[in-house]
Amino acid sequence: MTSNKNNWLSAPYTLWSAVFIIIPLCMIFYYGLTDKTGAFTLENITAIATAEHAKALRLSILLSLISTLLCFLLAYPLAMILTNMKISQHSFIILIFILPMWMNFLLRTLAWQTLLEKSGVINSILTFLHLPNINIINTPYAIILGMVYNFLPFMVLPLYNALSKIDENVINAARDLGADNIHTFFRIILPLSVPGIISGLSMVFVPALTTFVISSLLGGSKILLIGNVIDQEFTQASNWNLGSGLSIVLMIFIILNMIASAVFDKDGEGSML
Amino acid sequence: MRNAAKKIYITLIFLFLYAPIGTLMVLSFNASRTRAKWGGFTFKWYVELFQNDDILRALGNTLLIALVSSITAAFIGTIACIAMNGMKKRTRTIMMGVTNIPMLNADIVTGISLMLLFISFGFRFGLGTILLSHITFNIPYVILSVMPRMKQLNPSTYEAALDLGASPVTAFFKVVFPDLLPGILSGFLMAFTMSLDDFIITHFTKGAGVDTLSTKIYTEVRKGIKPEMYALSTIIFATVLVLLILVNLSPENRSEKIFKEN
Numbered sequence: 001m002t003s004n005k006n007n008w009l010s011a012p013y014t015l016w017s018a019v020f021i022i023i024p025l026c027m028i029f030y031y032g033l034t035d036k037t038g039a040f041t042l043e044n045i046t047a048i049a050t051a052e053h054a055k056a057l058r059l060s061i062l063l064s065l066i067s068t069l070l071c072f073l074l075a076y077p078l079a080m081i082l083t084n085m086k087i088s089q090h091s092f093i094i095l096i097f098i099l100p101m102w103m104n105f106l107l108r109t110l111a112w113q114t115l116l117e118k119s120g121v122i123n124s125i126l127t128f129l130h131l132p133n134i135n136i137i138n139t140p141y142a143i144i145l146g147m148v149y150n151f152l153p154f155m156v157l158p159l160y161n162a163l164s165k166i167d168e169n170v171i172n173a174a175r176d177l178g179a180d181n182i183h184t185f186f187r188i189i190l191p192l193s194v195p196g197i198i199s200g201l202s203m204v205f206v207p208a209l210t211t212f213v214i215s216s217l218l219g220g221s222k223i224l225l226i227g228n229v230i231d232q233e234f235t236q237a238s239n240w241n242l243g244s245g246l247s248i249v250l251m252i253f254i255i256l257n258m259i260a261s262a263v264f265d266k267d268g269e270g271s272m273l
Numbered sequence: 274m275r276n277a278a279k280k281i282y283i284t285l286i287f288l289f290l291y292a293p294i295g296t297l298m299v300l301s302f303n304a305s306r307t308r309a310k311w312g313g314f315t316f317k318w319y320v321e322l323f324q325n326d327d328i329l330r331a332l333g334n335t336l337l338i339a340l341v342s343s344i345t346a347a348f349i350g351t352i353a354c355i356a357m358n359g360m361k362k363r364t365r366t367i368m369m370g371v372t373n374i375p376m377l378n379a380d381i382v383t384g385i386s387l388m389l390l391f392i393s394f395g396f397r398f399g400l401g402t403i404l405l406s407h408i409t410f411n412i413p414y415v416i417l418s419v420m421p422r423m424k425q426l427n428p429s430t431y432e433a434a435l436d437l438g439a440s441p442v443t444a445f446f447k448v449v450f451p452d453l454l455p456g457i458l459s460g461f462l463m464a465f466t467m468s469l470d471d472f473i474i475t476h477f478t479k480g481a482g483v484d485t486l487s488t489k490i491y492t493e494v495r496k497g498i499k500p501e502m503y504a505l506s507t508i509i510f511a512t513v514l515v516l517l518i519l520v521n522l523s524p525e526n527r528s529e530k531i532f533k534e535n
Contacts, residue, residue: 010356010368012349013412017371020409024386025374031389078286081279095517096287098463101470102513103294103506106490110498111293114300114308121296149289202377210379213472217494227381234385234477244389247382258377262370 028251032244044245053229053246060226063140064208067147071155071204072197074148079159079196080189093160097153109146109217116142116218138220146214147204154203162196163189198264202257210250226250294510301503308498318504325501328489332505334400335469335485342407343464349408350415351457355449357416358423372417375410383410384477391478398480406478407468414467415460422456 035041047053082093100108115121116137123133136142166189174184212227219225226246233243301319305312322328357365375383387406396402426449434444472487479488490502 008356009352010360013353013356014368016349016409016412017368020387020390020405021371021374024383024390027389027393028382028386074286077282081283092521097290098466099513099517100290100294101466103297103510104486104490105470106472106487106494107297107498107502107506108293110490110494111296111300114296115292117309119309149293152286152290206377206379210381212381213491230381230385234388240389240392243385247385250379251382254377254379254382258373261373261377 028244028247030244031240032246032248035241044242045248047242047245048249052224053226056224056229057226057249059140059223060209063144063147063225064205067144067151067208068155068201068205070144070148071152072201075152075155075159075200079156079163082156082160083163090164094157097156100153105150106213106217109150109214112142112146112149112218113137116145137218138222140219140223142218143215143223143225146218147208147211150214151204151207154207155200158196158199158203159193160196162193162199166192194264198261202261206254206257209253297503298507298510301500301507303500303503306497306500318500319508322501322504322508325499327484328486328499328501328505331484331486331489334403334483335487338400338403338407338485339465339468342404342411342468343461345408346411346415346464347457347461350412350460351419351453353412354416354419354423354453357420358426369416369420372413376413376417380471380473381477384474387474388477398478399483402478402480403475403483403485406474407471410471410474411464411468414463415457418460418463419453419456422453426452 032044033040033042035043048057113120116134117123118133118135118137120137123135126133136145170192171184171188174188179187210227212225212231215223215225215228230243230246230250233239233246237243300308302314302316303311304315304317353368357368360368384406387402387409390396391398391402430448431444434448435441439447470487472491475485475488476491479485484492486502486505490498493499493502
């Protein structure tokens with residue numbers, strides 16, 4: 001299989017990725033760095049500094065950082081429990097988290113409206129239990145909830161994969177050498193799961209930072225995230241140059257994320273699949 | 274005590290993940306048109322679903338795109354893996370880097386970049402542009418599931434087949450392909466699922482008048498979702514669930530092979 005005769009086999013994919021991955025990204029830079037007449041300009045990029053855009057970007061960064069952190073805090077114990085359950089079928093665990101995707105993502109997110117509304121399901125249960133009601137629909141809190149709900153599987157799966165690859169003998173050796181649970185966790189398990197952590201963090205942070213759907217479904221269309229601004233430039237204002245310029249700003253965050261995954265996860269050990 | 278705490282924790286997480294799904298299922302039997310109140314139990318949305326041509330057309334588009342794009346992606350991705358296996362490490366690293374771009378990039382950026390490509394090169398927006406976009410984001414799922422299997426292959430078996438007189442093509446299909454098949458299948462299933470659930474990239478690359486279920490739901494959000502949509506997604510979800518249970522119950526446990534974690 002190592003002969004060079006097979007090299008022509010790479011042609012379809014090389015061609016495909018050049019046309020549909022590389023060239024489209026160049027197009028964003030072309031549009032982002034020119035104005036409507038095609039002349040070079042940085043205005044589309046510096047437009048991020050205007051009050052409205054900067055506010056949207058700040059809010060996006062804040063909400064996505066909070067939801068990434070929440071996802072991590074929820075997912076790490078879950079991944080550890082799942083790993084320790086020693087389920088013989090890894091596939092089963094993956095299935096449980098992939099299964100919800102067979103119900104449309106927009107409908108699942110909309111269902112949270114029904115659950116969270118003033119007289120919704122959750123508040124009815126809380127009233128029944130004589131607990132104070134929660135009113136978070138159409139607030140940033142609902143957006144965070146939507147982000148955590150939608151992206152939690154992307155945190156659980158890489159963590160679960162990384163944790164289940166840890167050799168049990170290493171953990172047993174640590175125990176034999178006198179390490180208690182806390183030491184074993186911080187000196188052995190946590191460092192060995194770093195590829196999964198990095199992969200999970202970027203798998204959640206990027207879609208959360210750039211979403212426009214969750215904010216428009218659960219934020220009551222008054223809260224604008226940077227994704228909403230870009231979406232509007234393309235679908236309503238038809239200002240592709242400005243939309244592309246703002247996308248370039250977003251890509252800076254995405255590229256930083258890619259570099260982090262490349263540095264910490266060289267062998268793809270924390271991959272989702 | 275600790276075990277009980279663990280069980281409660283897992284249960285709460287699953288309640289969180291599956292509560293919206295349960296809600297949608299309940300809503301599909303709700304006689305009232307608004308989702309805000311319960312108007313009694315009914316099957317009428319299931320009947321009306323099959324008379325709603327708009328929804329059925331969107332369903333047809335969604336399934337067609339998911340099927341064609343994931344099969345094409347499985348084909349291109351598998352060939353790419355075979356090619357990459359024979360490459361120098363440096364070239365392979367670059368190829369894998371490019372493969373990771375659609376995975377790590379934001380959907381909105383991928384969608385916009387493809388939209389700009391199609392506009393600049395005068396593509397006609399429609400099913401074709403959606404299909405090209407879906408193939409593009411599906412190929413990485415196939416490559417990432419097939420590549421680990423490729424690395425586990427023992428090259429000696431292929432060489433042995435050649436030594437025993439098999440042609441390279443026969444040797445490939447008799448010796449290498451069966452070992453890759455589980456990876457290809459799981460990549461195909463991931464790709465199919467992702468294509469089915471995609472909204473953002475379709476949103477930017479679809480033309481006027483062509484809708485998938487996702488884009489149709491998005492345009493309906495403002496005026497209120499038709500309850501037939503809940504009925505349809507309940508049917509889809511229940512079908513997949515039943516299929517999975519059947520596969521899992523079968524004695525040889527085929528799901529393990531299909532969704533085998535590589």
